[in-house]
């Protein structure tokens with residue numbers, strides 16, 4: 001992302017001002033989506049005020065482990081990221097593409113009308129803004145655009161929150177994607193909290209954001225508040241849980257299709273596809289056709305799919321990638337190497353979700369480092385051992 005162009009000077013909102021922001025977005029017709037607690041996790045869902053935010057909660061994340069804990073304060077955004085990303089709203093897990101109905105003289109096809117719901121996303125992290133920018137390139141940047149994604153994306157209002165807490169599996173600093181939101185948002189907040197303060201340093205990143213901000217109760221942010229926000233960012237950067245060394249990684253991965261480490265990962269991998277479901281940039285889908293029992297109506301449905309399933313690469317006679325080693329290799333090398341050739345950036349933004357939510361704790365930073373440390377370690381061989 002380039003240098004930011006931010007209309008207007010930073011201002012301070014207090015919690016009542018943040019509540020007013022949510023109300024103002026709802027009054028403008030947006031469905032406001034923000035973080036909230038559900039079933040032991042912080043998820044993104046519809047909210048109608050700051051009362052729904054996870055006040056005083058934080059997340060502890062490690063490979064294969066996620067737990068919520070109480071904070072010593074009442075921070076509203078005092079966690080890293082949860083299992084969901086915003087892709088479930090812009091690129092939903094299931095979407096009907098068209099319907100067909102039997103008629104007396106044949107059948108008619110009804111294409112799906114473009115979605116009309118306009119989302120306001122509250123609490124987007126810097127890495128998540130980068131993930132949306134990546135999905136923009138995937139869905140909108142080529143010859144064929146995804147009409148559903150295009151409609152949802154065009155109507156969205158993005159409110160970023162700079163990270164005040166680094167997650168145990170995060171590595172956005174080494175990916176150049178965080179923890180500060182630099183562009184791609186309408187508004188960006190930094191939560192400032194202490195014994196005698198709870199407020200949000202707020203900047204606008206678009207004309208629409210500036211216009212909305214001007215309607216909210218706020219006060220100018222002085223140099224002290226800006227210095228406090230800078231120190232929040234410095235603390236988060238210093239607390240980052242992991243790193244991924246990117247120099248030479250693409251070349252090392254592309255030179256190592258037969259590396260023995262792929263079999264090492266496959267011996268641990270369950271091919272459960274969790275990593276691709278939680279990843280904010282993974283975009284693969286498959287389509288299936290359904291008819292009703294009466295045979296009068298049929299529909300084609302698009303659903304999230306994963307390169308970790310055998311069915312995903314099934315071509316008549318069998319899957320192209322029958323072994324887990326080949327599926328993990330496909331995922332990792334696409335994400336960190338071929339994606340650069342295809343879309344001009346890495347496919348990973350360092351959010352750490354695939355590490356946290358892998359049931360056996362497979363860690364993309366460790367697996368990439370193992371390949372990078374000794375690329376192309378053995379000559380081409382026949383197949384891989386783990387089905």
Ligand code: SF4
Pocket residue numbers: 275278279280281282335347348349350351352353354355364
């Ligand atoms: S590959 Fe893992 S760390 Fe990278 S963006 Fe996807 S889920 Fe996040």
Ligand code: SF4
Pocket residue numbers: 268269270271272273274275276308354357358359360361362
């Ligand atoms: S790497 Fe982990 S999350 Fe991904 S498919 Fe394998 S076991 Fe599941």
